[in-house]
Amino acid sequence: MTDYGRPLEFGYFLVPNADDPLLEYARLADRLGLDLIGVQDHPYQRRYVETWTLLSVIATATERVRVFPDVISLPMRQPAVLAKAAASLDLLSGGRVELGLGAGAFWDAIEAYGGERRTPGQAIGALEEAITVIREIWSGERNRRFDGAHYRLSGAQAGPRPAHPIGIWLGVGGPRALALTGRLADGWLPSSPWATPERLPELQARIDEAAREAGRQPRDVRRLYNVNGVITEGRSEGFLRGPAGQWVDELTDLAVGHGMDTFVLWPEGDQQEQLTRFAEQVVPEVRRQVAEERGG
Numbered sequence: 001m002t003d004y005g006r007p008l009e010f011g012y013f014l015v016p017n018a019d020d021p022l023l024e025y026a027r028l029a030d031r032l033g034l035d036l037i038g039v040q041d042h043p044y045q046r047r048y049v050e051t052w053t054l055l056s057v058i059a060t061a062t063e064r065v066r067v068f069p070d071v072i073s074l075p076m077r078q079p080a081v082l083a084k085a086a087a088s089l090d091l092l093s094g095g096r097v098e099l100g101l102g103a104g105a106f107w108d109a110i111e112a113y114g115g116e117r118r119t120p121g122q123a124i125g126a127l128e129e130a131i132t133v134i135r136e137i138w139s140g141e142r143n144r145r146f147d148g149a150h151y152r153l154s155g156a157q158a159g160p161r162p163a164h165p166i167g168i169w170l171g172v173g174g175p176r177a178l179a180l181t182g183r184l185a186d187g188w189l190p191s192s193p194w195a196t197p198e199r200l201p202e203l204q205a206r207i208d209e210a211a212r213e214a215g216r217q218p219r220d221v222r223r224l225y226n227v228n229g230v231i232t233e234g235r236s237e238g239f240l241r242g243p244a245g246q247w248v249d250e251l252t253d254l255a256v257g258h259g260m261d262t263f264v265l266w267p268e269g270d271q272q273e274q275l276t277r278f279a280e281q282v283v284p285e286v287r288r289q290v291a292e293e294r295g296g
Contacts, residue, residue, distance in 0.1 A: 001256070001257050002204060002258055003257070003259055003294070004218060004259045004261065005219065006219065006222065006261040007261065008261055008287055008290060009035040009262040010035055010036070010264075010278070010279075010283045011029075011034055011038055011262065011263070011264040011265065012025070012026075012036070012038070012264065012278075013038050013040070013226050013265060013266035014029075014037055014039045014054075014058075015048075016039050016040065016048040016049045016050075016051060016054050017047055017048060018047060018048060018049050019047070022049070022054060022058075025271050025272065025275070026058040026065070027061060027062060028272055028275055028276070029062075029065055029275060030063060030064060030065040032276065032279035033283075034065060034275075034279055035065065035262075036065065036067070036068060036098070036264060037058060037066070038068050038069070038100065038226070039067070039068075039069055039070060040069075041069045041070075041071065041073045041076070041102075042073065042106070042109075043076050043113060044076075044110065044112060044113045045109075051069050051072070052069070052085055052089075055067045055068075055069065055089065055097075059089060059092070059096060059097070060093075064096075066096045066097065067097055067098075068097065068098035068099060068100050068169070069099065069100050070100045070171070070189065070226065070264065071100035071101055071169070071189060072100060072101050072102060073104055073110065073115075074101055074104055074123075074127060074130055075110050075115040075118060075123075076110060076113065076115050079129075079130035079133040079134050079151055080133055080137050080151070080156065082099075082134065083136075083137035083138055086099050086134075086138075087160060087166070088160070090162040090164065090166055091160060091163045093163075095162070095163035097166055098166055099134070099167065099168050100169045100170075100171055101127060101130065101131070101168060101170055101171070102171045102172065103123035103124055103127040103172060103177060104118060104123050120174065120176075121176075124174070124177050124180060125149060125150060126149075127170070127172075128184065129146075129148040129151045130150075130151060131184050133148075133151050134168065135168075136153060136156070136158060137153075137156065137159075138166065139158050140160060141158055142158070143155050143157070144157075144158045167186040167187055167222065168184075168185050168186050169185065169186060169187035169188065169222065169224060170185045170187070170189060171189040171190065171191070172190075173190060173194060173195060175206060178203060178207050178210070179206060179209075180210070181207050181210070182207040182209065182211035182212075182213075183210050183211070183214040183216075184214075186222060187222030187223070187224055188207055188221055188222070188224065189225075189226070190224075190226070191228065192225060192226060192227050192228050192239075192266075193228050195225075196239075200254075200259075200260070201258070204218075204258070204259055207221055222262065223259050223260045223261050224262040225254065225262065226264045226266050227251070227263050227264065227266060228240065228266040228268070229241050229268065230267060230269050230274065231243070231244055231267070231274055231278060231281070231282065244277060247278075247281075247282045247286075248282055248285040248286050248289060249289075251263055251282065251286045252286055252289040255286070256290055256293045256294065263286075265278045
């Protein structure tokens with residue numbers, strides 16, 4: 001059993017399909033009281049609107065919900081400019097931006113759009129360098145310098161600083177990337193289809209070991225989870241496929257038994273119906289049960 005004792009948060013994983021009423025979904029998530037809206041980043045996908053543009057529009061169309069890319073395709077984004085964009089939107093939105101980063105996937109599509117094809121080792125090396133570059137730009141200090149294999153800063157004038165300490169959350173699953181998460185990141189952001197509950201203990205252990213070796217506490221690393229499934233009114237059809245009560249039990253176990261503290265709904269079916277069920281029938285009960293199991 002693993003419970004890092006972190007406060008719970010809940011969000012919505014928004015697929016940026018250009019034909020969908022994206023702002024309606026975002027406004028609904030905001031009205032329902034969810035904490036986060038994450039948008040996947042696949043700029044080479046012709047059916048999708050561009051992620052950072054959508055995040056910016058969502059930030060202006062909502063009042064309180066925080067927004068983040070879930071996760072940015074780093075090979076398609078220059079990290080210093082990405083850092084500037086995130087800091088800018090954080091300032092303009094009143095501190096409502098976080099940053100999910102990915103090392104890259106779908107390399108044929110990335111290369112078709114002019115991005116660099118990287119080996120797994122290169123991708124992790126670039127991700128580590130990007131974290132350094134981003135934090136240098138967020139420092140707001142003058143004459144920032146960095147000389148890496150993938151990225152450079154040559155006397156960069158950083159700023160403005162973000163309105164709040166933006167979290168860097170890594171959507172990664174390999175051993176080297178998990179170790180990087182433990183050493184340097186603010187959070188880990190896996191998805192339930194590949195990071196199944198059965199795999200979570202092994203993956204968490206790699207993060208925890210690296211965190212301790214770096215002089216950090218495992219609790220310092222936030223554990224977010226994109227949860228893909230459907231909330232039904234019928235019987236259970238498997239993990240995250242069943243009635244609201246099943247979801248409550250499974251998310252509670254993920255929190256107090258597997259250390260996950262943030263659940264980002266990635267629903268199938270009617271998005272508005274699923275969002276409403278999640279916010280009204282699942283979220284309050286998960287909060288209550290986790291508090292009860294933690295002893296109040």
